Amino acid sequence: MRLTDTSDLWWKTAVYYNLNLETYMDWDDDGIGDLAGLAQRLDYLAELGVTCLWLAPFYPSPRQDNGYDIADYFGVDERYGHLGDLVEVVRTAHDRGMRVIVDLVVNHTSDQHPWFRAARSSPDSPYRDFYVWRDEPPAQQRPSMFPDAEDGVWSFDDAAGQYYEHSFYRHQPDLNTANPAVREEIAKVVGFWLQMGVDGFRVDAVPFLIDGEHGDEHDYLRAIRGYVGRRSGHAMLLGEVNVPYAEQMAFFGGSDGDELTMQFDFVANQQLYLALARQEAGPLVEALRARPAIALTNQWANFVRNHDELTLDQLSVEEREEVFAAFAPSEDQRVHGRGIVRRLPPMLDGDPRRVRMVYSLLFSLPGAPVLYYGEEIGMGEHPGLPRTRDAVRTPMQWSSGDTGGFSNADPDAFTLPVVEGSYGPAHVSVSDQLHVSDSLLSFIRTLVHAYRRSPEIGWGRLELLEQDDPAVLAHAMTGTTGQLVLLHNLSANRRTARVHLRDADTTTRVVDMVGETTNACDEAGCLQVELDGYDHRWLRIVRGQEKRLL
Template sequence: MRAADISDLWWRTAVYYCLDIETFQDSNGDGAGDLEGLASRVDYLADLGVTCLWLMPFQPTPDRDDGYDISDFYNVDRRAGDLGHFVELLRIAHGRGIRVIIDLVLNHTSDRHPWFVEARRSRDSEYRDYYVWRDKPPRNAQPTVFPGEEASSWEKDERSGQYYLHSFYRHQPDLNLANPRVREEIARIIGFWAQLGVDGFRVDAVPFLINPPGAADETDPHGFLRELHRFVGRRRGDAVLLGEVGLPQQEQREYFGLHETELDLQFDFETAQAIFLALVRGDARPIAESLKRRPTVDVRQGWVTFLRNHDELSLQMLSAEEREEVFEALAPDERQRVYGRGIVRRLAPMLRGEPRRLRLAYSLLFSLPGAPLLFYGEEIGMGELEGMGDRRAVRSPMQWRRGPTAGFSTARPSRLVRELPGGGYGPEHVNVHDQLRSPDSLLSFIKTLIARYRSAPEIAWGELVLHDVGDPQVLVHSLRTDEATFLAVHNVGDDARQVRIDEDAVGPDRLIDLLEPVGPVEAEDGVFRVALDGWGFRWFRAGAEH
């Protein structure tokens, strides 16, 4: 591709940062974060190196599912501010070179949304067909997404005597995308936010948009996604569609589009789970095997890599034995597990706060092929709320400084939208203020990784090569373009290793260290020898000094 073409694909090389407005910064002392508070922290995010914000839902909501139960797609929840505050946030973020994408929740609404309120008044309501109704639940009904929380994906509406579909919670009725009027409403929603200036959308729960009942076209299930992408492109040509497709990589391939683009980016759930299995075993092979399986996609499309996000750490793509192995190591308390498949913990406590192991994990995140994603607070090693037992455990207020409300709010601690972690992960020990002033802090390290990632475009654009060095404990991979070769070496075990890499595998150049101010590694007798401590890692660029 021409350089001009590549420069338009900003989403392929972005550094993503996901946050919940209500838990990031409170500006008015009511105990909940808001848009003005977030705007006041944009400089912090720019200094960190973030280039794209992903905002979790902030529209009006009864808040029974942390905002994903939306009751008005065209507005801002009054607790967060108003549309004027949102536009001002966009202006400030764009002024600092940060793009903003928002959650696009298309599968369902809140049961308090005016559409559903009207739909359940009468079977003859003009909004009745906005949702999926049956006289009786089908015999082969799909299971609920949240085992143990909902007995069925069909709920009886006592007034009309019919059942409505809810793939998630009963207070989130599924939209009927087979109805052209619903698809028209979705187009208006997308057009509205695009006109305000958002740079794209993170599309929630994509597989549920194409599965019957309620699919736009059962004869061409992916047609709706192609239609969605075309519409976004017409309204704003440089906007991105980032899809949540929680499927194995080979099945994800179809969601990129086999003949026409559907999604520009997808999260790589399979590699994320492989990383945790590798860290638990001290064996890098699960990561290498996942990367080998990852389908090759068009250069205009790509993968988003992550370690933790706003949901549970899903392990559903691991075998039952592998899943139990990770559970026992990282979530030994049953209260730290949900739905039989996931862990509701943040990364730092899962890895027992071990600095070298934590840095190893983030080194993998930023050096593997794909655009990296951070969940807010990861950069300082925040912990979760112990014993909460659901996904809200990882969504506690951002810890800006020491004190009873962590600099998040001036409200009394009892008025905070959510409590703060205690113990060694509380704000007295983990906060932005202290880490900004320490060159050895996790925050300083993450800033360095982001800076190196952004200065080495071959990580995003290069061709992946996995190098077998005869040691299952060590992952060696390179990413090559015509201009440069990036090489990363990771030891996922706790004992030291000496790695031998054939000179021919990376070229005859010396290796320039990108993370440490040390001299280059020269080949001896055709072999580069790289020493690694336990949980050690090195980043190199092959070639002359840069």
């Protein structure tokens, strides 16, 4: 794909914020978050510096899988409001300088979707081929994504008299995306939400969207990208593709970059936690070194946590055990044999230095940062919930009262309980941090604005700076707007970072963008920085009289 105008690639340097309406803000006090509540919090998000909202599924759904079991692609669950409320949220967000993307979940539907109900009613139904059926399941089956919940990916349906395929839970039958009629319906879904004003889609479970047996999986992704481009000149596709880098490149569309616009970097995310467990930068350095070069029309999305478990499936068994031992020593903190159902602060024993270092690292990595709601205030998980993934999906904590300011309803009416104990609202809330200069919320706001003043992170060239100390991660981001040197100490002990800057001397200014330290180069252009335990620096390098963003 040739690019002649980069002015509308807003997503390259956006700050993303993912939230679930159900647990974000309840405005009508029925115990369920809603669009009206979100509308009341858009100014908060704008002040935080968010430039793109990512809304988790809000469609009509039985809600057996956090709304990813969709029963109607063209509606809003009545518990959250209606289409008019959504349009108002999108319009107001745009007025505040924020884009809005929504989940595109078209690898499966709910078994309550009218298509599946019609499909199972008769073999002659025109919707029968919307799903994948067999008289007998294949002898060799691929494993279920949830091996501790499902014993396979085929289930028998009594009404249909056949087995149907489901890559995830049995209440989520797979769509037959090889069927042109299904693809036509998916195009209508995409077109509808673009017409409603959304700015793109987070595409769920992309490797399960397409069936490689038909040999045209990437042709189909390319067709979706082309359709989005024709219907909207600025919309994007952010893909959930948890595979090794070599396979991820195919989902970008290779060097042409004409399939997914962005992808989450699951490799770097998992290596980050291995690095944290070892208190050594090596695993993350190797991941960044292994990142393939991508087209200008593509971008990486970096994240610390998301709405699911912290998956470690790309680590070796030994590496996974290291991370489990460090951050999820109890079996009830783990799920599916591969993941952790905890938020970051409890995993790091609440050490504010370490928590801040991790978020500084998140915003400094080449690409675009993605925050999960509540991360900006250091929310913790609620252990022991029946559905383990729900541990990190609890109500947003706006104030210090028992309900966290989420709702005035009886807490028994909440779909999920508020976190209790040392991470409950009495200790962690927006109201207690909003006007406190040294709070985590203020620090995250500082990082957001530092990132937005540093286009090199989204557009520039990464250089990993060799260090003698294995605990220090040093990298530079260089672009036409200037250069940043970013330093992070993954150890609890004091360390020293040493960086040689080319074309630098004693006239070179070193500007600390996040802290208040003073640094300078020596006559040879060398920069030596002392880093306390879990310390970090964002240093803008200004050579001579050159003008750079500060």
